[in-house]
Amino acid sequence: MNLPLNTLANVQDPIAHARYNMIEQQIRPWNVLDRGVLDALAAVHREQFVPPGCQGMAFADVELPLTEPVEEATRLGQVMLAPRVEARMLQDLELRPTDKVLEIGAGSGHMAALLGHLAEHVVTLEIVPGLVEFARENLRGAGVQNVDVRQADGALDLIPDGPFDVVVLSGSVAEVPQRLLALLRDGGRLGAIVGVEPMMRMTVMRKVGNGFETSQPWDVVVPRLRNFPEPSPFRF
Template sequence: MNLPLNTSANPSDPVAQARYNMIEQQIRPWNVLDASVLELLAVVRREHFVPAAYRSLAFMDIEIPLLGSNAEQALRLGHSMLAPRVEARMLQDLQIAPTDRVLEIGAGSGYMAALLARRAAHVLALEIVPALADMARTNLRQAGIGNADVRQADGASDALAEGPFDVIVLSGSVAELPGALLSALREGGRLGAIVGMEPMMRFTVARRQGERLDTRSPWDANAPRLVNFPEPSGFTF
């Protein structure tokens, strides 16, 4: 059953209409039915986390370039925002709690960190590209979000000292679940990542249960690679 939400369109406001269309035509049909997630998408202004040159694309079902004048190169390098439906379903499946301490690898423009911060106690977002780290900090500050910190760091090697975490989110893809990050989960903690090789990747959630990790891979999605995580021998991305 669809629950009533504060996502109603305002015909006199084209931005509000575009946001409403994104939620109702892209995100809800992709099995994102958690009312609190849909409300959050209506509240956190995605367009404020998109570079001015691409703001007209803010609500489209695409990855949006974040750096440079060459959009194709930015997308190839992973300097981009994930598609809205992917971000929304990741958020839904990770079931963020108000007491959670969250680590995000790949801050990008700060949008996912903003969504996470509205649900969690605190978010630490690591971003390896200095210009993106600066962008994310600025966007989060301007959005009035005070419980998310962005650090310029390599998420593949610099995250362990900051743990443990209740939730770890990889905002990009990896070839396999990273063992080092899995070890940074608290009991009951969840790690979510898009895992695999093109053309077939799957969003995978791993939950720590004592010495065991319970994993599930509920849906398909391709995403740009996060750098410096292990790749199979002989593989070039």
């Protein structure tokens, strides 16, 4: 057991114990072993970012809908990703304390808070006005001060804040958006879950000079981000 001492000391607290079990039973077995990522998961309290009435599901290995009805939230990508998915994405992006980060899809603000724990500054975009306010309230309540939540469409709107060291998409897309790759500085990384059901892959693209190095380390299926291009339907 290598969690921070404050976590180990509070395992008698039911919420702290549930968080500890999430890390040990869901996240470590998914090959998330980076010390900084595990510390961030212990420090950022996920239960502060879930919708009202969902605290009992905060540490479950599921996506949590952020709006109602539930089916519509999933269709529109208005969900918190499962904890192990967020954790593995964080590990693969190899965040540094000096990084400037862009997130597409703020949702509840939880992933932005994790990014902010590991990086210097985060700009996170959210298309749904109600979720913009929800994310801002959650981040304020958690004392997170280095995350800027903006209402914007990451697929279509101008993003004037680049270049970035890291761009992360908190939802899936059919293909890597070239307009977002253009926002990376040299050495920057873009992380996105790319593909079409039933096959999607976590894709990390690192800018090296005028080109990119690409890896696709694991598979997962998650809801779509809105307004990014979809492949044309096949026709005979």
